[in-house]
Amino acid sequence: MTTTVAPTMPWKASPRERATDTAIFLVALLSSYTTVAITPMKGKLAYFAVFFIAYALLTAIFKAQQRGSAAAKDALVNSLVAIGAIVTVIPVISILATVLKNGLPGISFGLFTHDMALATPTDPLSNGGILHAITGTLLLVAVALVLSVPIGILTALYLTEIKGRFTGPIRFLVQAMSGVPSIVAGLFILSAVLYPITKAYSGLMGSLALTILMIPTIARTSEEVLNLIPNDLREAGTALGGTQWRTVAMIVLPAAKSGLVTAIILGVARIAGETAPILLLTGGGDKVNPNAFNGPMGSLPYYIWKSFNAGSPEAITRAWAGLLVLVGLVLILFTSARFLGSRKAAK
Numbered sequence: 356m357t358t359t360v361a362p363t364m365p366w367k368a369s370p371r372e373r374a375t376d377t378a379i380f381l382v383a384l385l386s387s388y389t390t391v392a393i394t395p396m397k398g399k400l401a402y403f404a405v406f407f408i409a410y411a412l413l414t415a416i417f418k419a420q421q422r423g424s425a426a427a428k429d430a431l432v433n434s435l436v437a438i439g440a441i442v443t444v445i446p447v448i449s450i451l452a453t454v455l456k457n458g459l460p461g462i463s464f465g466l467f468t469h470d471m472a473l474a475t476p477t478d479p480l481s482n483g484g485i486l487h488a489i490t491g492t493l494l495l496v497a498v499a500l501v502l503s504v505p506i507g508i509l510t511a512l513y514l515t516e517i518k519g520r521f522t523g524p525i526r527f528l529v530q531a532m533s534g535v536p537s538i539v540a541g542l543f544i545l546s547a548v549l550y551p552i553t554k555a556y557s558g559l560m561g562s563l564a565l566t567i568l569m570i571p572t573i574a575r576t577s578e579e580v581l582n583l584i585p586n587d588l589r590e591a592g593t594a595l596g597g598t599q600w601r602t603v604a605m606i607v608l609p610a611a612k613s614g615l616v617t618a619i620i621l622g623v624a625r626i627a628g629e630t631a632p633i634l635l636l637t638g639g640g641d642k643v644n645p646n647a648f649n650g651p652m653g654s655l656p657y658y659i660w661k662s663f664n665a666g667s668p669e670a671i672t673r674a675w676a677g678l679l680v681l682v683g684l685v686l687i688l689f690t691s692a693r694f695l696g697s698r699k700a701a702k
Contacts, residue, residue: 379417383410407438454679461676470653472642476662476670485677487643488658491558492684494647495637495654496623498562499569504619506566507573514574515581516603533571540567541632549636556638558647561654564632573622580614581607613695620692627685630656655681 387406391397396405411434419427466484474483510529514522544564553560584607592602608615633639638651639661655677662674 375417376414379410379413383407383413407434410434411438451682454675454682457672457675458677458679461672462679466676470642471658476665476673477667478669480669480672483673485655485658485680487641487653488655488677489680490643490645491637491640491653491657492627492655492681494645494652495558495562495565495633496627498559498647499565499626500619500623502562502566503569503573503622507570507618507622508577508615510570510574511577511581512603514578516599516607529571529574532567533575535568535571536631537564537568537629538631538635540564541635543567544632545635555649556636556651557649558637558644558652560636561633561652562647564636565626565629568629568632569622569626572625573618576618576621577611577615580611580618583614584610616695617692620688620695624685624688624692627688628656628681630660633657634660655684 383406386409387402390405390409391401411431414434415427415431418430461480463480465481467489468486469482469484470487471483471485472487510525513519514526514529541564544560544567548563549556549560588606588610589602592606593599597605633654633656637654637657639657640651640653642653644650644652659674659677659681662670662677665671
C-alpha cells in the first residue's frame with residue numbers, strides 16, 4: 356500500500372504569514388494617514404513616503420521577533436527594493452497617463468491622412484494632420500538605418516572577431532559617443548556639412564546627425580550579443596576549413612541574428628524622438644516630402660515643437676496628439692526589441 360504525499364512549497368507564504376502581511380499593510384496605511392493628518396507634511400508624496408517607511412520598519416521588526424536579525428535585514432532590503440521599483444514605475448505611468456489624457460482628444464482619422472500644407476497649428480482640429488510628420492520621421496529613420504547599421508555591426512565585428520591594435524581606442528570612442536548630446540551631433544553636421552557644402556536644409560542632413568547618435572547604440576549592443584556566441588562555434592567552423600570571415604558570415608552572424616535585430620531596433624528607438632538635430636537641420640516642412648535629399652522635411656518632433664510654440668488650445672491639442680503618436684511608435688519599437696530578443700523568438 357502506497358501513501359501519496361502532497362507536495363509542499365516552502366517558498367510560498369502560509370495563510371498566517373499572508374494575514375500578518377495584510378495586517379502590517381493596513382497598520383502602515385493607517386500610520387501614513389494619521390501622520391499626515393497631525394503633522395505639517397501634506398500631499399501625495401508625504402502619504403507615499405510615510406507609508407513605505409512605516410511598512411519597512413514594521414516588517415523588519417516583525418521578522419526580527421519571529422526569525423532573528425538576519426530575517427529582519429532581508430525584509431528591510433526587500434522593502435527597499437520594492438520602493439525602488441515603485442518609484443521607477445510611477446513616473447512612467449504618470450507620463451503615459453498624461454499623454455493619453457491630453458492626446459486622445461486630438462486623435463482622429465483625418466489626422467493621419469492630411470498634412471499641414473493648407474493649415475496652421477491654430478486652425479480647428481478638423482483641418483490638417485500629421486501625415487507629413489510621420490512620413491518625414493520614417494524617412495529620416497530609414498536613411499539613418501542604411502548609414503548606421505553597416506557601420507555599427509562592422510565595428511562590433513572588429514571589436515569581437517578581429518581584435519586588432521585599434522580595438523582599445525575604437526571601444527573608447529564608441530563608449531564616449533554614447534554620451535554625446537544630440538545637439539552636439541546636430542551642430543557638427545550643421546557646421547561641417549550643411550553650411551560649407553550643401554547650404555540647404557534637407558532630410559539627409561537630419562539623418563546624418565541621427566546616424567552619429569545611432570552608431571554607438573548599435574555597436575555596443577551588437578558587441579555584447581556577439582560576445583555571447585560560444586567560441587566553440589567559431590572553432591568548429593575553423594576546424595571544417597572555413598576562413599575567419601566565412602566562419603563569421605555563415606556561423607556567428609546567423610547565430611546572433613535575433614540579438615542584432617534587437618540592437619537595430621534599440622538604435623531606432625534611441626533616435627525616433629530626437630528633437631535638437633531635427634530643428635537645426637531639416638527645415639521642418641509642412642507638406643509631405645518623399646525626397647530626403649531635397650527640400651525641407653517635417654517630422655514628429657518638429658511638429659510637436661511648432662504646435663506647442665503656437666500656444667492656442669487647438670495647437671496644444673495637436674502637439675499632445677503628435678506626442679501620443681510618437682510615444683506609441685517608441686513603445687512599439689521597444690516591445691518589438693524585447694520580443695525579438697526573447698528565447699522564444701530566437702528559437
